[in-house]
Amino acid sequence: xxxxxxxxxxxxxxxxxxxxxxxxxxxxxxxxxxxxxxxxxxxxxxxxxxxxxxxxxxxxxxxxxxxxxxxxxxxxxxxxxxxxxxxxxxxxxxxxxxxxxxxxxxxxxxxxxxxxxxxxxxxxxxxxxxxxxxxxxxxxxxxxxxxxxxxxxxxxxxxxxxxxxxxxxxxxxxxxxxxxxxxxxxxxxxxxxxxxxxxxxxxxxxxxxxxxxxxxxxxxxxxxxxxxxxxxxxxxxxxxxxxxxxxxxxxxx
DNA sequence: AACCGAGTCAACCGCGGGTCC
DNA sequence: GGGACCCGCGGTTGACTCGGT
Numbered sequence: 001x002x003x004x005x006x007x008x009x010x011x012x013x014x015x016x017x018x019x020x021x022x023x024x025x026x027x028x029x030x031x032x033x034x035x036x037x038x039x040x041x042x043x044x045x046x047x048x049x050x051x052x053x054x055x056x057x058x059x060x061x062x063x064x065x066x067x068x069x070x071x072x073x074x075x076x077x078x079x080x081x082x083x084x085x086x087x088x089x090x091x092x093x094x095x096x097x098x099x100x101x102x103x104x105x106x107x108x109x110x111x112x113x114x115x116x117x118x119x120x121x122x123x124x125x126x127x128x129x130x131x132x133x134x135x136x137x138x139x140x141x142x143x144x145x146x147x148x149x150x151x152x153x154x155x156x157x158x159x160x161x162x163x164x165x166x167x168x169x170x171x172x173x174x175x176x177x178x179x180x181x182x183x184x185x186x187x188x189x190x191x192x193x194x195x196x197x198x199x200x201x202x203x204x205x206x207x208x209x210x211x212x213x214x215x216x217x218x219x220x221x222x223x224x225x226x227x228x229x230x231x232x233x234x235x236x237x238x239x240x241x242x243x244x245x246x247x248x249x250x251x252x253x
Numbered sequence: 254a255a256c257c258g259a260g261t262c263a264a265c266c267g268c269g270g271g272t273c274c
Numbered sequence: 275g276g277g278a279c280c281c282g283c284g285g286t287t288g289a290c291t292c293g294g295t
Contacts, residue, residue, distance in 0.1 A: 024265095118261095
């Protein structure tokens with residue numbers, strides 16, 4: 001008996017006191033039952049469908065299994081370059097409206113798109129955080145708007161009066177908060193581990209970020225001389241402004 | 254070969270909105 | 275009007291895989 005099968009059985013018995021509802025991975029028998037039942041009765045009324053099919057699953061679970069896996073027109077395999085760009089474009093417009101984005105990608109599910117963004121794009125961003133692309137984008141925005149003020153160490157420390165442009169960059173990052181094994185970390189945390197290093201010398205969070213945001217003027221301090229922009233920041237900025245990204249995420253193209 | 258960490262993705266959970274009685 | 279139920283969405287979890295050491 002496979003480990004998966006053992007775990008599946010354990011999952012079943014664990015739920016026996018809860019109305020014998022099964023949880024965990026679907027078996028071939030369950031899939032067959034569900035497909036047959038949907039073919040007979042059509043989609044919808046999932047709770048009723050689950051009961052009539054004799055499936056020990058919730059209607060929710062059946063719906064999810066059908067929509068994300070069993071539905072005949074579901075595409076399998078890697079996202080094409082066009083699809084990746086479309087996802088990025090639509091996400092820039094609508095944010096985390098995965099189902100809405102999925103409507104524009106025939107055969108792709110919201111779950112798949114969500115997973116794509118939470119893995120491929122996050123990975124890219126995390127890499128960017130360390131490789132300097134995103135850091136450069138934030139740096140250039142910050143430099144243009146608050147050249148006199150050292151940047152905060154984390155996005156959480158952003159003062160409420162930062163410009164919309166910089167907020168755009170940070171919200172872009174925030175939308176893709178990273179979860180990684182064990183505890184949860186984020187792109188923010190990546191900076192916490194390795195602070196922005198935006199200024200030529202070590203930067204400490206300015207006092208004004210702690211309590212008196214409005215007392216700060218962007219003209220208080222001179223701009224650090226070594227700040228510079230490169231084309232990487234322009235790429236992200238162009239994405240933030242709504243232009244199509246020229247840099248496909250993921251590594252399967 | 255064994256271990257570990259990161260990436261992937263199927264599945265679950267909580268919540269809000271819609272509908273029906 | 276309001277309670278019960280259902281559905282769909284977005285966020286989160288956890289099992290599995292794979293590459294590196």
